[in-house]
Amino acid sequence: MNQLPEVWLRGPLPQITPTLQPVGHALLQSAEEVLRYTHNFPPSLLWLKPGGMASVGFHLLHLTGVLDRLFSYAGGRQLSPAQLEYLQKESLPHPDLTVTSLVAAFEKQIESSLSSLAQTDPASLNDHRAVGRKALPSTTLGLLFHAAEHTQRHVGQLLVTIAFVKALQP
Template sequence: MTPIDNREVWLRGPLPEIPALLQPVAHALLQAREEVQALAKDFPENKLWERPVGVASVGFHLQHLTGVLDRLFTYARAEPLNAAQLQWLANEGKPQENAETFDALLQLFSQQIERALAQIQRTNPETLTDIRGVGRSQIPSTVLGLLFHAAEHTQRHVGQLLVTVAVVRAGSA
């Protein structure tokens, strides 16, 4: 049998203090962080903003992972985006001060995961079907819809990041 630490996060068992219905969201976010952390080893920093065949750069994906989690979890709290969040969104894909390396962007992503997990812990399961507005148009969703989308969107971008890192590394070999 595979040792528990070598299993994917969702196969390691329930996470303490996470509501049962939100375990999959927390598992997906933790899995994403582990996969991104593994990519950091020996990443060629001069390739962070390279866009192979015109796809989004590694740096963009790392910024977007952090920003989209922040935005979706803000909507789940029924709060509007603030000026800093809108500025982050406008600058995704561009090098930013204090976020110029893979490790710095990974640290920001990891911190955002921690904030998301703390919010999940505080989320009352009875509010999961409460309506929440998304974006300036306030398109209707639910707390659960936003949290689930945050998890699946994160996983989608981690998949894109895995491929982009492989292409960038192959190009520098």
């Protein structure tokens, strides 16, 4: 099987400053893994919560939502009412959504995040950024790094959940 190397081994991403290349690589790697491991995932298992674990649907909603939120904070913005509503509804089952629509929304958020990365001024990386209602301190770089790290970690959790759910099926 002819498989590409991991994204970080394919060279620099055009239009993204060298300091932010690892963020872009991590986000693209996550998108590829989500696409690969959700391919042909049974729709009937999307909202299953085996043993109290978060569902595959939750993981996909959360991946999209958290990237949107972290990039808002990195851009110096607080969350909008729509983002707050999305956050409140992430943990609920959404029978109207499909694996395909959830993965497409995640891929669209990855594209938006990469576009934001390309527009990030390297001189702003150490700028103070306030996070959440408590306005906890961070920086642009801290938030972008956390977005990449959180996304990769959560994709790992998604993959474990997918394997677990599929293993329970006859």
